[in-house]
Amino acid sequence: MANINENNMSSPMEEDSELRRGPWTLEEDTLLTHYIARHGEGRWNMLAKCAGLKRTGKSCRLRWLNYLKPDIKRGNLTPQEQLLILELHSKWGNRWSKIAQHLPGRTDNEIKNYWRTRVQKQARQLNIESNSNRFLDAVRCFWMPRLLQKVEQTSSSSTQTSVPCQLSDHMVPSLPTFPPLPNQTTDNSVITTEQTIYPPGFTYFSDQTEIPQHQTTPNVYNYNNQTLEQSYYNIENSSGPAGYDMEGLSFASTSTMDSIEANWMSNEMTDNLWNLDDIWQFRELGEMGN
DNA sequence: AATCTGACCAACCGCGGACGC
DNA sequence: CGCGTCCGCGGTTGGTCAGAT
Numbered sequence: 001m002a003n004i005n006e007n008n009m010s011s012p013m014e015e016d017s018e019l020r021r022g023p024w025t026l027e028e029d030t031l032l033t034h035y036i037a038r039h040g041e042g043r044w045n046m047l048a049k050c051a052g053l054k055r056t057g058k059s060c061r062l063r064w065l066n067y068l069k070p071d072i073k074r075g076n077l078t079p080q081e082q083l084l085i086l087e088l089h090s091k092w093g094n095r096w097s098k099i100a101q102h103l104p105g106r107t108d109n110e111i112k113n114y115w116r117t118r119v120q121k122q123a124r125q126l127n128i129e130s131n132s133n134r135f136l137d138a139v140r141c142f143w144m145p146r147l148l149q150k151v152e153q154t155s156s157s158s159t160q161t162s163v164p165c166q167l168s169d170h171m172v173p174s175l176p177t178f179p180p181l182p183n184q185t186t187d188n189s190v191i192t193t194e195q196t197i198y199p200p201g202f203t204y205f206s207d208q209t210e211i212p213q214h215q216t217t218p219n220v221y222n223y224n225n226q227t228l229e230q231s232y233y234n235i236e237n238s239s240g241p242a243g244y245d246m247e248g249l250s251f252a253s254t255s256t257m258d259s260i261e262a263n264w265m266s267n268e269m270t271d272n273l274w275n276l277d278d279i280w281q282f283r284e285l286g287e288m289g290n
Numbered sequence: 291a292a293t294c295t296g297a298c299c300a301a302c303c304g305c306g307g308a309c310g311c
Numbered sequence: 312c313g314c315g316t317c318c319g320c321g322g323t324t325g326g327t328c329a330g331a332t
Contacts, residue, residue, distance in 0.1 A: 023300075023326085045317070057317075062301065065319095097320060112321075113299055121297090 020054045024063055028053055032060055033068055066107045073105025077114055079150040085111055086119075086139055086147070 020028075035051035041064060044057030053060060066072075077085070081103055088099045094115075096108035103111065122143070123130035 021302075043317085056302095058303095058319090059301075061318075066300070094321065108320075109300075116322090117298060 019056060021059075024067075028055070029063070029068055032064060036064060036068075062109075066109045071105050072107065077106070077110075079147045081106065082114075083144060083147045083151065085114065086144055089115065089119075090136055090139065 031051050031053055035047060039047070039050075041047070041061075044061040046057070048055050048057045048060045051060070055063075084103060085099060088102060092098055094112075096112045096115075100106055100108040100111050119139075120130045122138075123135050128135050128138075
């Protein structure tokens with residue numbers, strides 16, 4: 001290997017003992033921030049030395065990208081962001097940096113942590129591999145609809161309007177179609193079967209239409225144009241390029257999933273995404289299928 | 291009040307690709 | 312072509328904190 005020990009990579013024979021490790025101090029943060037403000041980022045090993053930091057270039061880069069960079073977004077991931085992570089992960093797998101590119105202000109580290117702490121926890125509780133098809137099905141059929149529901153709830157409460165959602169009898173190919181969400185409140189009773197809903201910030205359009213304009217207000221989309229063959233999401237992105245297009249994901253429904261009558265007891269989706277009933281139900285279905 | 295436990299997340303580590311000499 | 316260095320990515324670890332017991 002070329003890099004025998006990258007922590008020493010700036011000069012192999014140099015004093016390793018002087019290199020600081022562990023949590024960054026305010027002083028170090030200030031040094032790094034000021035240096036980058038003056039000279040820009042990049043050339044991390046040189047930067048570390050010139051800034052007077054007793055850190056590896058690698059450590060400086062990580063601190064800057066994951067914590068100090070001005071456009072880092074703080075706080076919990078929104079349901080929209082969670083939904084996007086689930087979708088992009090189903091498409092690209094553990095390509096965290098690639099996924100992060102589509103969530104402005106979020107770092108690959110943050111997304112990776114989210115996946116490991118939240119998503120894989122659910123997989124453990126289900127006693128299935130987090131990368132297995134079964135788990136992906138569960139994500140599609142249980143989790144994503146609940147996130148969508150959450151998105152709808154938060155947006156409708158913020159707009160003070162009960163969102164009228166005209167039911168569609170049509171299913172759009174290659175679009176997510178989810179099982180019904182039972183135990184809807186009266187407000188949400190409009191949501192029933194086989195409709196396609198999209199969170200705020202998402203617009204749906206076909207490749208036969210023009211690039212859509214940003215839609216900022218709709219809370220729930222349902223689409224009944226049967227002629228569509230391909231679909232895209234467009235997520236609003238104020239800081240990134242003018243819209244992000246993602247090829248429509250295939251949400252192939254499985255017979256197993258179709259047979260599920262979910263019994264949702266809780267609306268606390270962001271914390272307890274699946275309650276025990278859900279988990280046992282899913283386990284039983286899996287066992288029946290085997 | 292003390293201890294335990296689990297969740298969260300910042301930071302580290304190893305690896306591999308790119309690049310220059 | 313081989314070697315050394317830099318950089319970025321994904322996996323992993325360990326510290327901290329809040330809630331449970």
